[in-house]
Amino acid sequence: MARRKVTPKTRKPKLVEYADKEPSAFASMLGGLIEANVETRPEKQHDFETLVAKVGIWVIDIDEGVTLDFKGGLLNVHNGLKPRRTITIRTDAETVMNLSNLKIGLFGMPVYYNSVGRGVAMKLLQGQLRIDGLLSNITTLNAVTRIFSVQ
Amino acid sequence: MAVAAFSGDWAKLFKEEINKSSVYKAAGKGWKWTVGLVVEAEPDKKFAEARGVVMDLFDGEARDIKVGPPADAQKCDFVITAPYSRWKQVATKELDATKGMLQGKLKLKGDLPTIVRYTKASQEMTECTTRIPVEWPDEK
Numbered sequence: 257m258a259r260r261k262v263t264p265k266t267r268k269p270k271l272v273e274y275a276d277k278e279p280s281a282f283a284s285m286l287g288g289l290i291e292a293n294v295e296t297r298p299e300k301q302h303d304f305e306t307l308v309a310k311v312g313i314w315v316i317d318i319d320e321g322v323t324l325d326f327k328g329g330l331l332n333v334h335n336g337l338k339p340r341r342t343i344t345i346r347t348d349a350e351t352v353m354n355l356s357n358l359k360i361g362l363f364g365m366p367v368y369y370n371s372v373g374r375g376v377a378m379k380l381l382q383g384q385l386r387i388d389g390l391l392s393n394i395t396t397l398n399a400v401t402r403i404f405s406v407q
Numbered sequence: 408m409a410v411a412a413f414s415g416d417w418a419k420l421f422k423e424e425i426n427k428s429s430v431y432k433a434a435g436k437g438w439k440w441t442v443g444l445v446v447e448a449e450p451d452k453k454f455a456e457a458r459g460v461v462m463d464l465f466d467g468e469a470r471d472i473k474v475g476p477p478a479d480a481q482k483c484d485f486v487i488t489a490p491y492s493r494w495k496q497v498a499t500k501e502l503d504a505t506k507g508m509l510q511g512k513l514k515l516k517g518d519l520p521t522i523v524r525y526t527k528a529s530q531e532m533t534e535c536t537t538r539i540p541v542e543w544p545d546e547k
Contacts, residue, residue: 281511289519296520318506349506353526406520 267356275334287333290403303399305329311400312337315352342396343389349377359407366401384389413458414448418472424535427470434528435467443480445488453544454491485517490514498536
């Protein structure tokens, strides 16, 4: 009897999962943004595959937040802030957008000397952008910025 | 003189405002995709039929803006959908479009990294809508 050749289905591994049954619009947007970035930009893949950290983002002017739980190749997105976060970013909606517009420069460092970078640095100095856990997790923050950046 | 909301005259003024804006010209450099705005009907607000705004934007310029059926807008590369009263809130500066998108009040379809890259351009486009004198059907 002739055997039918079965071609194994190659299924793309899932990069982003949502912890909540109904992810918030903000959670879907950040999850979707990171997924598209990692899928289409090979230079982001190393960071995504190696990063293990829980990153909270709280948008003060919409009173909403998410927790991005990076598990080395998989991102779990939670609505709201979950406990035991590595870093927590608290700022307004416009700055969240600007964070993802930071250019990545030499040695994979975010660029703070162009207009977007200066704006972000200014907000940090003025206390309009707060990053809890910044000092002890600078490499984590840089990795998150690289994954997050659309530039 | 005020124009009817989301009408052909409104589209004409919207195009003029965008092309007058030096901020948009700079921020929209490199943009080459169509944008559709779907304005969902709200009969209780005297906006009885859904409309679609099709925007042909290219490299910091609005080449054409047309108002037609929502199906036309849904074919665009980027589609933003909201009920009439939400769009009114955006055009009257009651709702910031970026916040609206993050909150899901304005639903966005399209490549997210691209739209995020052009946040400034989309903010300026929103600003342009606020400069158009509009006659809102629910205020008549």
